[in-house]
Amino acid sequence: MINLSKNTKQPLSLIYLDANATTQVLPQAASAALSTMETLFGNPSSSHITGLQAKQIVDKTRQQAKSIIGADEGKIIFTSGATEGIQTAILSALVNAKATLNKTKSYSLLYGATEHKAVPESLKHWNKILEINAEIKAIPVDEKGQLDMDFIAKEVPNALMICTMAVNNETGVYQDINFLDQTIRANNPNVAWMVDCVQALGKTDLALALTSIDYAAFSGHKLYAPKGIGFMYVKENAPFTPIIAGGGQESGLRSGTENLPGLAALSEIFSMLLGQSEASFTPVKTLHLYRLQLVSALTQAFPEITFNHSFENSVATTLNFAIPGFSSKEIMDLFDAANIRVSSGSACSSKVTRSFVLDAMGLPAWQSESAIRMSFGPAMTQTEIDIACNRIVSAAQALVQSCLTLGTKSIDTHTMNTNSITDKTELEGLVQFKVGGSCSWLYVDKKTQSALFIDPLPEVSERLQTLLTCRGLDLVAVIDTHGHADHESCRNSIAKKLLAEQQSDSLGWPADAQTTNIHGQKYPYIILGDKWLIKIATPGHTDDSISLLLCDPITHSAEKLQVHYAFCGDLILMDSIGRSNFSTSSTPAMYSSLQLMNTLIGKDSLICPSHDYHNEFTTCLETEMTGNSLLRQVMNSEIDIEEFSSKKIKMDKHIIEESGNEIMCGAFTSNLASACQKVVVHEYDSASLTKAVQKSSNMQLIDIREPHEYALQHDEKFTNNVPLTRLVQFVKEQQQDKEQEFVLVCRSGGRSQLAAQALGRLGFENVGHLKGGYALHQY
Structure with missing residues (x-):
């Protein structure tokens, strides 16, 4: 087999910093679960000795749970996890509320805007199933993630239920439970109140019996127990409707044979929390010191880092941050390569998904889109923190390899698996930058240490300048292929900084360009190393559209161009032709531009458009003509301008106007899309x-x-x-x-x-x- 550790240096040890998602099962807990499966495997409902021994585990774990959360007066019900606890609490509250509804009155269901999605989705589900039809409202939070108490005071009198969170899973922000209690009960003494306590267990002190909380949900796998075991607290005399009926286990409150191995593991974790075990968790005061140490390492590694929450009102075990100029996926990929596990605040796709938690806090879009969560648990040790901090700093230094930063700090080779990770890789030729479906293109000529930048995107402007500085490159030109409708070009700002003396037209084409004769027509060109960049007017998508052909120098006007890359803007895209229904578009002009491109670049030259919606990177006329019958008809002169215009107008009518926040610049149709299925590899x-x-x-x-x-x-x-x-x-x-x-x-x-x-x-x-x-x- 391909053994990815064979013939390599010693692999990096795993640094796991995603405890808010899940945790490893501690050896003590795993051992307790295994022992229970092997020797104490009885059914707690059985009356023989083996069953009684099993029941003792259930009773012990229940009493431990009560002690840990301060719930002597309430019930502890064992569940499969927090989601089941949340479902049960919401169902119980709403079944009870339905019996007392006044049909002439409007009601609401309240939840914190930064709650885990399990809460609002469950509210929607049971609100619909039970036909209560209350209005579901999110309680706003401030920039620190604190719930809006004025909103609660105003809305809770008409609420059937209010759901809040003890500690947020993305930011670690905790709520003032006592203040919440006062606010809620001063305005509605009887409303059902559920608190998601998943991230609070083992990280904060809980005394639920001293509050008016009706329900609280907990999960074992967030605190070193196995997945599939959890529990919920139910206040004495709080309404309760079992979500699982059957054999009457858990005093009839939750049927189904108990997960005895899971409970044994959970009991072992509880023993550690209660000081009843030889093993113990790290004190909260020390956890705060660990966080400060991580903050220091992150700040050293990424001097411009922005933390997305206040440390004053968040638990010590969570850090949420964003690094200017880097997407969350890029940082996740970097850390994964260094064998550090963190969580992204957004989805890893070409379409950026923002963190709804950070959006609710009113943070800037870039912080929400670039958010990284780093979290650890109370079993973290000083040794692990030291290794993590060294690894973070070293991993950041590897960004110099790609010239994404200008770092110069030395590398601790004892913590990394490479002795020269800051040695820059060779860079020559074409580099593609993508933001969503939009593309920028950088071409580098190594011999002359010069570069040109085409269709500049604002999001990569700083990255470009860092790369030019890091590589010692001179920028020859920065050029747009047309005036873009879906984003604002940053060409002027780049030119002002790096080409202040250069005179150019509105798209950035240099005024001092030379001209050459091709097939009897004059075209301007600039020189980049041993190649020419020729400007071709190709209107159609817009009236100012141009194409830029990077080719070998021309020695004779009649010779065939040797085009390496054709930067054609939105004239030709992968699986598509650029749309032509803007106010400055012209289908007749597009027909002529397409035929001109066919004459100049040939079938095999690589086309580099300004958009790549389906992650296909590049194309050529041969490929496009195979799957696009309209393009093929134009290139082979099988239809005239009038027929092309008619077909193109019909095609443009079917354009999906937007993809996310982007205006679609390609004339995609359902028929064309179905004809361009993904290649099977x-x-x-x-x-x-x-x-x-x-x-x-x-x-x-x-x-x-x-x-x-x-x-x-x-x-x-x-x-x-x-x-x-x-x-x-x-x-x-x-x-x-x-x-x-x-x-x-x-x-x-x-x-x-x-x-x-x-x-x-x-x-x-x-x-x-x-x-x-x-x-x-x-x-």
């Missing part, structure tokens, strides 16, 4: 890849993560590193050898699959990827 696992490598002497194994990820740690069999940002350059270099066998790998298999599909779409015949990536195949 070969998926390997470790065993099948081992056999394939042994069978083939010509197979190339390629790691397609970014250079900083690759530098931190990689399998040495994957000797080539071709990051996605440079995949188009790779395609150009390999165009003449599309039969070569490639197998791609990345962190989790997502990027490698996209890259493999893109290569397959362009005619590469033997491309596969390692399914699950490094995540499923150990280093």
